[in-house]
Amino acid sequence: MKSNLEARQSIPRMEVGLDSSIPVRVRFAPSPTGRMHLGSARTALYDYLLARRTGGKFILRIEDTDRKRFVEGAEQELIDGLRWLGLEYDEGPDIGGPYGPYRQTERQEIYRKWADELIERGHAFYCFCSPDRLERVRQEQLKNKQPVRYDGTCRALEPEEARRRVRAGEKHVIRFKMPYEGETRAYDVMRGEIIWQNRDLDDAILLKSDGLPTYHLAAMADDYEMRITHVIRGSEWLSTFPLHVNLIRALGWPEPVWMHLSVFLKPSGKGKMSKREAAAALNDGYSIFIKDLRDLGYIPEGVLNWIVLMGWGVAEDDVMTLDEMIQRFDIKNLNPAPAAINFSKLDHFNGTHIRRLAVEDLAGRIKPYFERAGYRVDEAKLLRIVPLIRERLVTLDDCLPFAEWFFKENVSPAPEALVAKGLTPAESAAVARKMYNILSALPEITHAAAEPPLRALVEQLGLSPSQVFGILRVAVTGQTVSPPLFESMELLPRHTILQRLQNAIVMLEQM
RNA sequence: GCCCCCAUCGUCUAGCGGUCUAGGACGGAGCCCUCUCAAGGCUCAAACAGGGGUUCGAGUCCCCUUGGGGGCACCA
Numbered sequence: 001m002k003s004n005l006e007a008r009q010s011i012p013r014m015e016v017g018l019d020s021s022i023p024v025r026v027r028f029a030p031s032p033t034g035r036m037h038l039g040s041a042r043t044a045l046y047d048y049l050l051a052r053r054t055g056g057k058f059i060l061r062i063e064d065t066d067r068k069r070f071v072e073g074a075e076q077e078l079i080d081g082l083r084w085l086g087l088e089y090d091e092g093p094d095i096g097g098p099y100g101p102y103r104q105t106e107r108q109e110i111y112r113k114w115a116d117e118l119i120e121r122g123h124a125f126y127c128f129c130s131p132d133r134l135e136r137v138r139q140e141q142l143k144n145k146q147p148v149r150y151d152g153t154c155r156a157l158e159p160e161e162a163r164r165r166v167r168a169g170e171k172h173v174i175r176f177k178m179p180y181e182g183e184t185r186a187y188d189v190m191r192g193e194i195i196w197q198n199r200d201l202d203d204a205i206l207l208k209s210d211g212l213p214t215y216h217l218a219a220m221a222d223d224y225e226m227r228i229t230h231v232i233r234g235s236e237w238l239s240t241f242p243l244h245v246n247l248i249r250a251l252g253w254p255e256p257v258w259m260h261l262s263v264f265l266k267p268s269g270k271g272k273m274s275k276r277e278a279a280a281a282l283n284d285g286y287s288i289f290i291k292d293l294r295d296l297g298y299i300p301e302g303v304l305n306w307i308v309l310m311g312w313g314v315a316e317d318d319v320m321t322l323d324e325m326i327q328r329f330d331i332k333n334l335n336p337a338p339a340a341i342n343f344s345k346l347d348h349f350n351g352t353h354i355r356r357l358a359v360e361d362l363a364g365r366i367k368p369y370f371e372r373a374g375y376r377v378d379e380a381k382l383l384r385i386v387p388l389i390r391e392r393l394v395t396l397d398d399c400l401p402f403a404e405w406f407f408k409e410n411v412s413p414a415p416e417a418l419v420a421k422g423l424t425p426a427e428s429a430a431v432a433r434k435m436y437n438i439l440s441a442l443p444e445i446t447h448a449a450a451e452p453p454l455r456a457l458v459e460q461l462g463l464s465p466s467q468v469f470g471i472l473r474v475a476v477t478g479q480t481v482s483p484p485l486f487e488s489m490e491l492l493p494r495h496t497i498l499q500r501l502q503n504a505i506v507m508l509e510q511m
Numbered sequence: 512g513c514c515c516c517c518a519u520c521g522u523c524u525a526g527c528g529g530u531c532u533a534g535g536a537c538g539g540a541g542c543c544c545u546c547u548c549a550a551g552g553c554u555c556a557a558a559c560a561g562g563g564g565u566u567c568g569a570g571u572c573c574c575c576u577u578g579g580g581g582g583c584a585c586c587a
Contacts, residue, residue: 031587066586131585138584147513148583173585191516200514208585215587238516239582262517263580269522272580306523309536313524316535335517335524338580342522345537355550391550402548451546458546469546481548 023056024229028082028089029219031063032074036081036290038341039234039264042307046232046261048087049308049329056229060092061222062103065212081290085300086322091226099226104218107225111213114221114251115174115206123250124206126162127154127175150175150203174207176216176247184242189259190336196242204243220244224253235260235336259331262311262338264288269340286343293346297395299357299365302350310339319352351394359386366399373400375407384491388483402483406491411478411500415507418474420467429508431461432471436501445494447486475504 028044030036051058060082062075079094091097101107118124127150134150141148154162155177166172178201185195206217213221223231237244238260248255266277278288287293293303301321308325309318312334320328354362363382370377389402405411419428438453439445458468473485476497482488489497 029587033587063587069586127585134585142512145512149513188516194515196514202583205585210585212585214585219587235516235581236587237582239514241515260516260581265580267522270579309523311523313526314535315525318524318536332527333525337517339524340522342537345523348537351550389549392548394549454546465546467546473547477547479547482546483548485546 022054024050024054025057025059025227026051026230026232027059027061027223027226027228028087029061029063029222029233030078031066031069032078033066033069033071034074036078037288038290038307038310039261040078041081041085041290041303042310043232043234043261044082044087045085045304045308045325046312046329046331046334048089049326050230050232050331051090052326053329057090058087059097059099059226059228060089060102061226062093063215063218065104065214065218067210067212077291084294085290085304104222105212107218107222108212110225111207111217111221112211115213115217118176118206118247118250119174121250123177123247124174125155125157125159125177125203126166126172127203127205128162128165128170128172129154147200152203155203171209173205173209175203176206176243176250178203178243178246184246186241186245187258188238188241189257189331190334191260194238194241198242201242201246204240206247216240216243216247220247220253223256224248224251228256230257230259232259232261235262235338259334260336261334262336264310265338265340267341267343272338273341281341281343284343286346288341297369297397298346298350299353299396301353301356302346305349305353306346310341311335319349319356347394354393354396355391357390359383359390362386362390366393366396369397369399370404370407373404375404377407381406381491385483388487392483401479401481405477405479405482406488408478411476413474413478413504413507415511417480418471418504418508419511420463420471422467423463425508425511428471429505431463431468432475432501432505432508434461435468435472436498436505439501440498442494445492445497446490450489451486471504472501475501 026047028040028047030040048058050056060079062078064070064075075093079092082089089095091099091102093100093102096102104111115124119126129150137151138148155175179198182198183195184198184201185193187193204216205214207213222228241258241260245255264273265271266273267281271277273288281287282292285296287296290303304322304325305318305320308320308329312329314320314328314333357365360383363379363386366386367377367382370382385403385406389399392402393399415425418432419425420431423431434457435454438457439450442449442453454468454472455465458465461468469485470480473482474480476485476489476492478500
């Protein structure tokens with residue numbers, strides 16, 4: 001038996017057609033059984049990048065052959081997620097294309113045809129074993145510490161007899177006839193050649209008793225029919241990889257270029273992402289689901305930059321737009337090792353991309369937050385607020401705590417917050433009164449007009465700027481944390497500022 | 512249990528036999544700036560899992576061990 005080493009050396013590194021002058025056809029093929037999460041988004045992103053980089057086509061195909069696990073609305077969430085991320089596909093169930101339909105349940109004749117073809121060629125067989133019997137065999141094998149595999153009962157049937165039973169209406173499935181001897185070699189661009197001993201492989205079911213295909217048949221047949229050139233999928237498919245290449249070779253189809261992406265691990269790096277872990281993330285204000293991320297105030301630019309780097313390394317300059325990713329993407333740089341999810345890095349990229357947004361753009365994105373909070377938003381004012389809060393936002397919904405007070409009729413500061421550090425309430429009130437006198441003497445409270453005299457006051461009182469301005473900040477904004485004070489006050493009517501300061505003085509005097 | 516994949520700072524990674532006293536980013540620590548919070552600038556701590564080979568030379572190639580992950584469905 002040959003070792004992996006010899007085998008690897010005996011096969012030259014395959015030419016995989018990654019030259020950007022060769023347009024690829026890639027597909028993102030999710031099943032509508034759950035929510036769109038980080039893993040699926042990254043796969044779709046890499047598909048998209050490869051397609052755009054090579055001038056090829058990015059296709060969305062819905063793998064809905066599992067009727068039992070079908071989830072209503074899942075397909076829409078998938079589509080919404082792709083659109084939100086900006087991963088526009090060229091062919092898909094809702095937009096059509098030359099190789100449609102793009103939903104597997106609408107392509108059943110195709111699978112039936114190929115399953116028959118496989119039987120015809122002797123690469124598949126009818127199987128009449130009941131789930132019950134299969135389960136008993138499984139238990140027996142487990143008990144005897146034997147590999148768990150189909151025991152070949154129906155594979156031994158005479159083809160004529162099997163055909164007769166099928167015609168008689170007996171319930172059956174179609175299984176792939178995996179070679180008993182020899183080995184199967186397949187090539188993954190990221191991982192190199194992988195070798196399996198055929199005796200370790202199973203006779204997988206290709207067509208279920210309900211007449212629908214399993215993934216193995218459906219995906220391979222569709223990839224062939226849709227002229228897919230590169231298959232990017234999760235590493236959970238590595239174990240059925242030999243089945244897939246054997247199936248393709250049995251039918252004489254051209255083999256696509258394969259790459260199996262690693263899975264995401266939970267933030268600690270210890271163990272895979274689980275339901276429990278997903279719930280924990282949500283508890284911390286994060287999520288592994290694309291739609292949640294959107295609802296949480298993350299922007300596509302940030303999310304994309306974050307996930308593109310989980311499994312793809314760049315030496316420097318890791319802040320990128322989608323277009324820049326297309327320019328720089330190269331599957332040669334993909335990393336096969338599992339990656340731990342790091343949410344603080346998501347925050348970083350999100351904040352960074354928010355800061356890079358043009359004022360009008362950011363204004364348009366945060367406007368709905370104020371409207372949903374019940375405020376009437378003046379466009380011109382919002383445009384002036386944005387530069388003040390832009391570098392403070394990690395997520396879009398941070399705009400509320402920073403700028404909500406701009407839209408409020410009145411603010412209601414906590415009395416204790418009005419008291420400057422190191423001063424008594426009475427002393428603070430006195431300082432506030434002095435500020436009132438200065439500001440009320442100004443015809444207009446602008447940054448330029450207000451700051452010099454107030455600084456002079458700070459100087460004259462022998463206090464620190466933060467003590468004095470702190471009182472003013474809380475009085476005017478109602479909060480201890482706010483955008484820059486003087487710039488902010490410019491956006492408020494003079495009488496509003498004076499009124500709020502007056503209210504603060506009263507509150508301080510009553511303490 | 513069986514098959515397969517993976518392995519550089521806490522995390523994401525650069526590295527494709529000598530240029531590595533191992534580079535970047537997030538996070539952390541400190542300093543600067545400063546009206547709060549941020550942003551920004553500077554500095555610091557932090558890694559080649561272990562053991563064998565191959566080679567003049569190994570983070571880089573091979574093997575083993577260990578550790579992590581995936582799969583073993585009429586699910587995808």
